[in-house]
Amino acid sequence: MDLEVPCYFEKAMEKMHGLAIESERNRQCMVEAGVVNAMVHVITKSFKQGRTRCLEEALTILCLLWNSAAMVNNMKHLVGENLDFINSLTWILQLHQVDNNVKMVNEVIPILKSTIEVANSTILGNLKLEFFIEIISIIKNNRALSLHAIKSALHVLIETCSLGRNRVKIVEAGAVMELIELALEKQEKNITELMFILLAHLCSCADGREQFLHHAASIAMLSKKTLRVSSTTDDQALRIFSLISKFSASNEVVKEMLRVGAVTKLCMVMQADCASYCQAHQCE
Template sequence: MKDPVTAVTGITYDRESIEKWLKTTRNTTCPVTKQPLPSDSDLTPNHTLRRLIQAWCIANASNGMDRIPTPKSPLDKSRVIKLIREFAVPSLCINALKKMDVLAKENERNRKCMQETGVGKPLVLFLIKCHRERRIVGLEEALRILYLTWLPSSEIKAVLNDKHDSIINCLIWILGFDFDQIETNNNSAVVVIKTHAMLVLRKVVEILNTRVLEKLEPEFFKQVLKIFNSKISQQATKSALMILTDVCLWGRNKSKIVEANAIFDLIEFELQKPDKNITELIINLLAHLCSCAEGRAQFIRHAGSIAMLAKRILRVSPATDDQAVHILSLISKYSAAKQVLLEMLRVGAVTKLCMVIQADCPAYLKEKASGVLRLHTNLWNNSPCIAVYLLTRYQR
């Protein structure tokens, strides 16, 4: 034990272990006595046992034991409230932010206390003020605290939907800001600031109402794609893809994303063979964008698009197979120019569809692949790779 605490049932546990136990929703009893032990139960520090443990460590120092440091007192709401009040005092604001940043990074217990005290709203208002005053001091701390303590409470939802333009414009300003003009020797700080801005933007998008999402400006998509292409971090890349996937469902956002040249960017990124989880997100977003005519037109204009798609089928994941076959189905139905169909044959997309039918894939996916093959059997049945298969399966 490093921080022994006694539960209301009288049993002493290590704080980290019992808190982890209680955090699991099904664990609502004391592990030893089996008596009810709610997740908000008081845990009393066992100072006597802690001192005995520390004394034992000191006595065994010659055997390589390090003395366990005295744990800090748990963060209480009164301290957080005091720090929040200091936000309103210009001379104390930055110092308060730095203290809260240290607390938020320290442990999950602190973050939960800060969530319950309601740090989200003042942090959002602070970010909006920074944007309005074009001030970057404190951005790194504020963004990190907001992300680490994010809780979509009714209060945070209300302030975001009330000031949606302000917070979106603020985050887009941060993503597009040229920090090199100010901090040429601190590239790591720039990466942290923009990564956390993307992470916060993703959280914001998740709770904004649809009326707001339908009215997103083209600049929003340009900046998100700019961060995606910059590859500043894996977290920022994933967040950018998730944001675009979430917002493309509303209004004219698909067209706006396509107009921002997203499909070319996505294909070029995928051709560099990123991690599988990134590939899944890219193919999923491409499937959404290819459901509109301008998306399909941009997709087939890229020389390597169909070949890239064919290579990913049966090599990444069932989810990728599903979306990739869906894209080929959309192209075969609505963009089936002769040169496109011949390209599908030439780069192996048709062969891959045949392999899907023969592989251990779900029945619905096999049926979808079969449907694509049936559409253009007349053109594809002369291929030496698939002629026998097609002629025996789909006779004219």
């Protein structure tokens, strides 16, 4: 393949880029010919050598081919056990967040999400703090990015925090404070649901609850969103309230819950649940 010949490398990348853009048939043939494997190799090699030559082209080609039907069955084998590839994507995110290349960040994050979804537990357990810092910085800089990128970043954190050691790293990287700040802004329903799912996971550990309560608006935000977004958000809000009440219910916390109307909201949830229960039994 011309990719292995330095003098032909750029031309080969340009040609593949053009073919991938041209048609779905071309993309299908390229997947079958092993181009995805080649692009993963190019990206990983670029990371190890610290060079960016044709890196954008490699990522764009990979994005175009990633969702092909022929790719689905190969993903776990190709990237699910490849920590170098995850480290490469993290490196690329770092590069492009520094130079404000929004387009590339928007392309990399969905690939990272798909990679994390097929990664085995050993790979997930070896993720470094720097990985989580980069993902959380995407949430922090959300105004410049697409909704798809923000959702993908939240999915990455939810998927990885199933391991306790990762939960601690996510909290250490400052996720709780950034999630609360993001939740204070008006968000679409799906993003709010993902944020609350993640917050509930993080509040299951002591450091997560401590950070949550350290934010002056955390309980007020939780109370305000309850019964206003969706049943999924309500379930996660109740889970967070339960964790806070069980493990962190100081006098100050209880007073804050009373002050911002959280107790009233909890009573309203109980009334709504009772009404639903009674209605269901009347219909029997």
